[in-house]
Amino acid sequence: xxxxxxxxxxxxxxxxxxxxxxxxxxxxxxxxxxxxxxxxxxxxxxxxxxxxxxxxxxxxxxxxxxxxxxxxxxxxxxxxxxxxxxxxxxxxxxxxxxxxxxxxxxxxxxxxxxxxxxxxxxxxxxxxxxxxxxxxxxxxxxxxxxxxxxxxxxxxxxxxxxxxxxxxxxxxxxxxxxxxxxxxxxxxxxxxxxxxxxxxxxxxxxxxxxxxxxxxxxxxxxxxxxxxxxxxxxxxxxxxxxxxxxxxxxxxxxxxxxxxxxxxxxxxxxxxxxxxxxxxxxxxxxxxxxxxxxxxxxxxxxxxxxxxxxxxxxxxxxxxxxxxxxxxxxxxxxxxxxxxxxxxxxxxxxxxxxxxxxxxxxxxxxxxxxxxxxxxxxxxxxxxxxxxxxxxxxxxxxxxxxxxxxxxxxxxxxxxxxxxxxxxxxxxxxxxxxxxxxxxxxxxxxxxxxxxxxxxxxxxxxxxxxxxxxxxxxxxxxxxxxxxxxxxxxx
Amino acid sequence: xxxxxxxxxxxxxxxxxxxxxxxxxxxxxxxxxxxxxxxxxxxxxxxxxxxxxxxxxxxxxxxxxxxxxxxxxxxxxxxxxxxxxxxxxxxxxxxxxxxxxxxxxxxxxxxxxxxxxxxxxxxxxxxxxxxxxxxxxxxxxxxxxxxxxxxxxxxxxxxxxxxxxxxxxxxxxxxxxxxxxxxxxxxxxxxxxxxxxxxxxxxxxxxxxxxxxxxxxxxxxxxxxxxxxxxxxxxxxxxxxxxxxxxxxxxxxxxxxxxxxxxxxxxxxxxxxxxxxxxxxxxxxxxxxxxxxxxxxxxxxxxxxxxxxxxxxxxxxxxxxxxxxxxxxxxxxxxxxxxxxxxxxxxxxxxxxxxxxxxxxxxxxxxxxxxxxxxxxxxxxxxxxxxxxxxxxxxxxxxxxxxxxxxxxxxxxxxxxxxxxxxxxxxxxxxxxxxxxxxxxxxxxxxxxxxxxxxxxxxxxxxxxxxxxxxxxxx
Numbered sequence: 001x002x003x004x005x006x007x008x009x010x011x012x013x014x015x016x017x018x019x020x021x022x023x024x025x026x027x028x029x030x031x032x033x034x035x036x037x038x039x040x041x042x043x044x045x046x047x048x049x050x051x052x053x054x055x056x057x058x059x060x061x062x063x064x065x066x067x068x069x070x071x072x073x074x075x076x077x078x079x080x081x082x083x084x085x086x087x088x089x090x091x092x093x094x095x096x097x098x099x100x101x102x103x104x105x106x107x108x109x110x111x112x113x114x115x116x117x118x119x120x121x122x123x124x125x126x127x128x129x130x131x132x133x134x135x136x137x138x139x140x141x142x143x144x145x146x147x148x149x150x151x152x153x154x155x156x157x158x159x160x161x162x163x164x165x166x167x168x169x170x171x172x173x174x175x176x177x178x179x180x181x182x183x184x185x186x187x188x189x190x191x192x193x194x195x196x197x198x199x200x201x202x203x204x205x206x207x208x209x210x211x212x213x214x215x216x217x218x219x220x221x222x223x224x225x226x227x228x229x230x231x232x233x234x235x236x237x238x239x240x241x242x243x244x245x246x247x248x249x250x251x252x253x254x255x256x257x258x259x260x261x262x263x264x265x266x267x268x269x270x271x272x273x274x275x276x277x278x279x280x281x282x283x284x285x286x287x288x289x290x291x292x293x294x295x296x297x298x299x300x301x302x303x304x305x306x307x308x309x310x311x312x313x314x315x316x317x318x319x320x321x322x323x324x325x326x327x328x329x330x331x332x333x334x335x336x337x338x339x340x341x342x343x344x345x346x347x348x349x350x351x352x353x354x355x356x357x358x359x360x361x362x363x364x365x366x367x368x369x370x371x372x373x374x375x376x377x378x379x380x381x382x383x384x385x386x387x388x389x390x391x392x393x394x395x396x397x398x399x400x401x402x403x404x405x406x407x408x409x410x411x412x413x414x415x416x417x418x419x420x421x422x423x424x425x426x427x428x429x430x431x432x433x434x435x436x437x438x439x440x441x442x443x444x445x446x447x448x449x450x451x452x453x454x455x456x457x458x459x460x461x462x463x464x465x466x467x468x469x470x471x472x473x474x475x476x477x478x479x480x481x482x483x484x485x486x487x488x489x490x491x
Numbered sequence: 492x493x494x495x496x497x498x499x500x501x502x503x504x505x506x507x508x509x510x511x512x513x514x515x516x517x518x519x520x521x522x523x524x525x526x527x528x529x530x531x532x533x534x535x536x537x538x539x540x541x542x543x544x545x546x547x548x549x550x551x552x553x554x555x556x557x558x559x560x561x562x563x564x565x566x567x568x569x570x571x572x573x574x575x576x577x578x579x580x581x582x583x584x585x586x587x588x589x590x591x592x593x594x595x596x597x598x599x600x601x602x603x604x605x606x607x608x609x610x611x612x613x614x615x616x617x618x619x620x621x622x623x624x625x626x627x628x629x630x631x632x633x634x635x636x637x638x639x640x641x642x643x644x645x646x647x648x649x650x651x652x653x654x655x656x657x658x659x660x661x662x663x664x665x666x667x668x669x670x671x672x673x674x675x676x677x678x679x680x681x682x683x684x685x686x687x688x689x690x691x692x693x694x695x696x697x698x699x700x701x702x703x704x705x706x707x708x709x710x711x712x713x714x715x716x717x718x719x720x721x722x723x724x725x726x727x728x729x730x731x732x733x734x735x736x737x738x739x740x741x742x743x744x745x746x747x748x749x750x751x752x753x754x755x756x757x758x759x760x761x762x763x764x765x766x767x768x769x770x771x772x773x774x775x776x777x778x779x780x781x782x783x784x785x786x787x788x789x790x791x792x793x794x795x796x797x798x799x800x801x802x803x804x805x806x807x808x809x810x811x812x813x814x815x816x817x818x819x820x821x822x823x824x825x826x827x828x829x830x831x832x833x834x835x836x837x838x839x840x841x842x843x844x845x846x847x848x849x850x851x852x853x854x855x856x857x858x859x860x861x862x863x864x865x866x867x868x869x870x871x872x873x874x875x876x877x878x879x880x881x882x883x884x885x886x887x888x889x890x891x892x893x894x895x896x897x898x899x900x901x902x903x904x905x906x907x908x909x910x911x912x913x914x915x916x917x918x919x920x921x922x923x924x925x926x927x928x929x930x931x932x933x934x935x936x937x938x939x940x941x942x943x944x945x946x947x948x949x950x951x952x953x954x955x956x957x958x959x960x961x962x963x964x965x966x
Contacts, residue, residue, distance in 0.1 A: 038534050080556030083659075084513065087682065106717065107621070107724035117682075125682040126658045196647050199679040199686040284738060286853070290863070 027180050028096035028120075028168055030063040031071045033086060035101035035114065045110060045139045046103040048151030049158075053099065053114075056152075056159045060232055063097065087117060087125050096120050097166070109136035112462075114158045121169050121192070122202055122226065129165045131158040133462040137358055146359040149247065153461045156240040163233035167226040169202075174221065177213040184211050187225040202226075244459055248356035249367030257370040264341055264378065271340030272300050279347025288350055288390075295394050296343050299335055299401060306332025311415065315424070318417060323427070326412035331405050339404075341378060342397050346385035353388040357461050367457070376452040379445050388458030396448050403441040410434035513655060513683050515549035515579045517557050517569065522586040531620050532586040535595055538624030539584055542631035547661045547705050548639055549579060549606065550683065570602075579603035582631075586623065592616050593623050597630060605698060607636045615940075621721045622937055629714045629940070632707055638670060641699040650688045654699065657683040661704030670700035715938065722937045723854040731769030731849065738852040744768050745836060753832035758784030761835035765843050776842035782883070783835030790824040790831060816898050823897035827890065830868060834886045837864075837874035845877055848933040858925050865924035869917075872924025877931045885920045889913055 035050045037043035054068045078085055083100065090098040101114035116129040135154065139147050169190075170179040177183060186209055190202035205223060209216045267274075275296075280289035306328035311321050331339075352363040365371065366386075376383035380400040381393035410430040418425050518539045522532035536553060543551035554569070561572045573581060583598040598612045615626035641656035656662050658680050666676045679686040689699070728737040744767040752760025761783055762775035794817050795802055802813045806821035813821065844851055853860040857876065865872030870885035892913040899905040929935070 038530065038537070079559035080552065082514075082552050082556050084550070084552075084683070085556065085560070107720045126680065127682070195679055195686055196645075196651070196653065199653070199681070201679055281739070281742070284736060286738065 027062065027064045028166075029066060029094065030057060030097040031066040031090060031093070031095045031099070032057070032068050033075050033090075033098050033100045034072065034081070035099075035103060037103040039105060041138070041140045042103040042105055042110065044147070045112075045151060046101070048148055049101070049103070049112065049114070049155050052148075052152040052155035053159060056155055056236065060159070060163070060236075062163075062229055062232060066093075066095065087119070090117070091119050091125065096168075097162075099162075106134070109134055109463075110139070112154055116162050116166070118166070121200065121224070122167065124198070124200075129158075129162045131161050133157065135462050137461075142359075149244075149359045150461050153240060153244065156236055157460075157462065160233045160236040163229035163236065167228050169224040169226055172215065172219050172221060172223045172225065175215045175217075175219060177210060177215070177225065181227060182213055183227055186210075187227070189219055189223050189225055191220075191223050241456060241459070244356075245367050245457070248359060248362060248459070250362045250364050252368035252370070254370065256365050257368055257374060260365065260371055261374060265337050267344040268338055268340035269336050271296075271343050272303075275340075275343045275347045279344070279351075283347075283351045283354075285347070285350055288347060291390065291394065292343055292346075295397065299339065302328060303332045303335040303339075306330075306335075315415075320417050321415040321424075323409060323412045323414040326414060327405065327409035330408040330412060334404055334408070338378065339380065339401065341375075342380045342382045342385055342393060345375060345382045346390065346393060349386050349388060350390075353458055356457075357459055359461075372453065373449075376449040377445075379448055381448070383448065383452030384455070387452065387455055389455060392451070392455075396444065399444050400441070400448075403437050403444060407434060407437040407441060410437060513550045514552040514557060514576060516543050516551040517554055517573060517578055517581050518551055519554040519566070519569070519581060519583045520585075521583055527588055528586050531593065531623060532584075535584060535586050535624045535627055538628045539582055539597075539631060542628040545628075545705065545710055546632055546635040546703075546707070547659065548635055548703065550659065573602055579606045580608050584627070591618055593618070593620050595623050595627050597627060599634070605640055608634050617937055618933070619721055619725050619937055621725075622718050625714050625718050625721070626940075629711060632710050632714070635703075635707060637703045637707065639701045639703045641701060643693050643695055643697045643699070644684065646693070646695055647686070649692065650690075651678075652687055652689060652693060654685050654687055655683065656701075657681045657685050659683050662701075667701045670702075675699060675701065718938055719857075720855060722934055723850055723857075726848065726850045726933060727854065728768060728844075728849050728852060731847075733769075735769075737768070740768055741852045745833060749836040750829055750832050753783070753787070753835065757787035757832075758782070758835055761832065762839045764836055765839050768840070768843075770843045770847060772843060772847065776839055779835060779838040779842065779879075783831065783838070786831045786835075787828065790828055793824060794821040815901060819897045819900045820894060823894060827893065830886075830890070833868050834870060834874070834882070837868065837871055837882065838879055841874045841877050841879050841882070845931055848931075850929075850931060850934060851875055854929075857929060861924040861927065862921055865921050870920065872920070873927060876924070876927050876929040877934075878927060878929075881923065881927070885916065885923075888916055889920070892916070 032050055032054050035046040037046040050068070054065060057063050057065050075081070075086065075089070078089055086098065086100060096119055097116055098119065099114060099116045101112065104111045104113075111132070111134050113130070113132045115127050115131070117123070117125060118128045119125060133154065135150065137150060139150070142150065168179075168181075170177045170181065170183075172178070172189070186207055189205050189208045191205045192200055193203050194200045202224065208219055208225070210225070276289060276292060280286070280292060309325055310329050310332075311326065314321050314325065349366065352366050355361065356363050356366065372383060372386060375386045379396065381396035384390075384393035384396060410433040413429055414427040415424040416427065417423075518536055520532055520536045522528050522535075524532065540551045540553065543549050554566075557563070557569075557572075557576075558566075561576065563569060563572055569581070579602055581600040581602065583600065585596045587594050587596075594614055594616045596612060596614045599608045600610055601608050613630050615623065615630060617623050617626060639656065639660055641654040641660075643652045644655050645653035647653065659682055662677055662680050662685050664677050664680055666674055669675050673690045676688040677685050678688060693699075728741075729735075731737070732740055744764050748767045749761055749764035752764045754760070756763065758780040759775065762780060765772075791804075794806075794813070795804055797817055797820075798812055802817065802821075803810045806818070806825045809818050840851065843849075851860075861872030861875045863872075864875050865885075868886075869889040870882035872882075873879075873885060874882035892909050896906055896909045896913065899909065
């Protein structure tokens with residue numbers, strides 16, 4: 001008997017057992033197939049992810065999960081491990097969902113790809129969910145617990161995506177929804193049209209109101225509605241985000257927030273030296289250093305200018321003190337006392353969040369609601385930096401600084417030296433623009449506070465391309481012999 | 492009856508396979524499975540498969556799976572079975588190691604005249620094992636076309652057909668324009684097939700050409716980026732420093748160690764400073780040492796020479812023998828001494844990286860780093876990418892023009908002229924630093940394409956009495 005025949009017999013037996021054992025269920029039958037890895041570390045991570053996918057699905061209770069060990073054994077015995085064969089196997093085994101994936105090592109970490117296929121209506125073997133991500137760790141460097149946390153987070157992200165994108169058709173019979181789910185609400189009703197053997201389409205036939213599986217209107221038998229699991233997806237995201245905060249942040253203490261408040265002025269004043277050296281450089285955060293150099297150094301220049309050309313010095317030289325010079329002096333004080341705080345927060349919270357992302361122990365100061373509110377009130381993007389959102393942090397930083405300068409400029413009273421009396425005559429403020437800037441500043445503050453409180457911490461272990469990267473690209477394409485210019489934006 | 496069951500089941504599986512589970516390409520791994528090669532050959536085999544999957548035109552299958560499904564006992568039977576199952580292409584791959592270099596030989600054997608692959612053998616090579624699968628993938632992707640060929644499997648009615656292309660190939664439920672300008676409305680998509688409505692009468696077996704949904708350019712760029720990532724990681728200077736941070740060391744060497752070294756030993760100090768980066772070599776790039784030392788002597792001695800030895804040696808002392816132009820030039824020459832030291836250091840580093848086959852820090856972001864370095868140090872970005880000649884050219888031109896600006900400071904029109912010129916050169920330099928390809932031999936070798944750019948040979952169409960000769964050039 002050849003190998004093929006042996007495998008075929010086993011496959012048939014398993015198909016029979018699986019089909020028989022699940023014929024009593026009505027929930028979608030999901031099988032978590034092979035998540036493949038080639039090296040030992042890839043395999044280790046793949047096994048952990050698969051295990052957590054199964055656990056999350058089981059706890060969700062919306063699928064009937066096939067015994068993962070048995071399924072794995074049978075898949076390994078299949079005569080071919082191509083997608084086509086596995087889909088064929090899943091179809092014969094009467095599964096509604098089959099999940100397959102790979103874990104690949106790259107120079108800086110792993111690339112994880114997991115796909116889910118739907119076998120029944122409305123998918124008929126099509127892939128309905130594809131999740132691909134990278135995680136920049138070496139899993140063998142991690143302790144068992146941390147490795148498991150990382151795998152669980154990846155699994156939760158995949159499961160959330162799967163739940164978001166999966167729909168189950170429920171058939172209508174005698175104006176009642178059949179199936180294992182009790183549903184209420186408004187749904188689109190579809191009629192099933194077969195165009196050719198097995199090639200069916202769902203044609204929308206209006207919306208229906210359902211209350212506890214009973215339909216108020218009269219709907220022909222055989223129509224279907226599609227239910228989704230978006231709520232479950234949101235629950236998974238919320239649960240794992242909250243859980244990660246509990247794991248990686250030390251329990252927030254009121255003293256921490258008080259210390260941070262007390263430390264605001266010294267931190268801001270020492271920012272030009274402490275932040276680049278002990279913040280970015282010490283932690284090798286060179287992108288942070290570059291952003292700081294581009295965004296903050298010009299303001300430090302203004303600060304220095306304001307102090308060097310302070311009114312007292314100008315008075316010694318008997319010069320007029322313009323509105324701009326007065327405003328720069330006030331702005332210098334603002335930068336010294338408060339304006340440097342956002343950079344300080346950015347340098348240190350970035351490092352803490354980096355540790356938290358990879359479960360490297362519990363980090364202090366982070367995760368405190370009081371600190372979050374205080375920094376949001378302080379403004380200039382501090383709260384956003386605290387939560388690891390640099391883009392928005394710098395947006396608020398510049399907006400606030402511009403408004404503060406506008407406010408100070410219009411508040412400033414220029415001093416004109418009267419040569420005859422040898423005295424300085426004080427000018428007046430620009431009241432109207434001053435109020436406009438004050439109003440604008442208040443508005444930005446309110447928006448910033450609400451925005452800061454509403455965004456989550458940048459805690460995901462996987463890399464998501466969130467930064468805006470506009471990259472002009474001048475090149476001769478060696479493959480298609482095209483000379484051109486391209487401009488790409490990734491976000 | 493019991494004995495007949497496996498046979499029936501096998502026949503059923505085969506029938507199902509031939510009908511519902513398409514196989515267009517069979518990948519046959521002929522590598523000798525030594526312990527050194529085994530893992531790499533299986534990863535490369537997967538990469539070959541992935542290349543076809545990513546291009547979404549030909550459905551691949553590994554030979555072992557195909558053997559199991561079709562019940563082939565001997566690999567010699569594969570061609571016959573492949574014809575039977577409508578396979579379009581056989582890909583033979585062999586991974587081997589010669590000295591420190593890994594090779595992979597790919598042989599394409601087309602079985603169907605409609606596919607774009609021609610009968611040829613391609614060899615790729617790399618010293619970093621992880622790059623072999625990527626380079627193999629690149630060669631396969633390059634050989635795909637931007638046209639997706641769909642075959643009509645079934646005629647349902649005068650306008651409705653089933654084609655052998657589905658979601659796997661990137662098809663969605665919408666209307667496509669065929670290469671012949673006619674419309675193809677995709678009504679129902681399955682994983683490997685679709686139900687379509689066409690203008691015109693077609694028969695089973697006719698081919699429809701649709702524009703491919705996959706951007707090969709993006710796939711190829713992604714592969715190049717991964718190879719670059721691998722080289723940057725494997726050849727980073729971290730190994731030289733035994734776990735210490737090469738980026739921090741580079742900054743400290745540049746900003747602290749090198750300036751002091753050059754003050755003590757102009758030119759040669761730059762070479763000594765490279766040791767702080769972990770290099771243990773004993774031979775400097777002597778022309779760089781001479782150039783660095785010469786530049787320092789020139790910067791210190793030019794104004795005293797111009798003043799016939801009567802002017803004060805130090806720029807901050809302006810005596811009556813020094814003209815205003817000489818004073819400005821003197822300040823400029825002394826102020827730019829740190830730049831000269833840095834250029835000398837960059838030159839020695841570029842030489843050391845090339846000789847020792849390492850790559851500078853931050854090489855993963857090589858273009859932006861080169862741009863930033865060039866913004867600070869004249870020619871710095873070109874030195875960073877290993878192009879020392881261009882580095883010196885930019886430094887010399889900008890340094891000389893800077894000197895002319897300083898010397899002609901009191902003449903506004905000349906000052907503006909020279910400043911405009913130096914700004915123009917700076918802009919060109921920044922652009923050049925950004926787009927320049929690194930010239931480190933190890934790096935170029937890893938990114939290089941297949942070793943057989945020109946293919947010459949003869950072949951035959953399977954069992955048919957027809958032979959052909961070919962000459963082709965790969966780009």
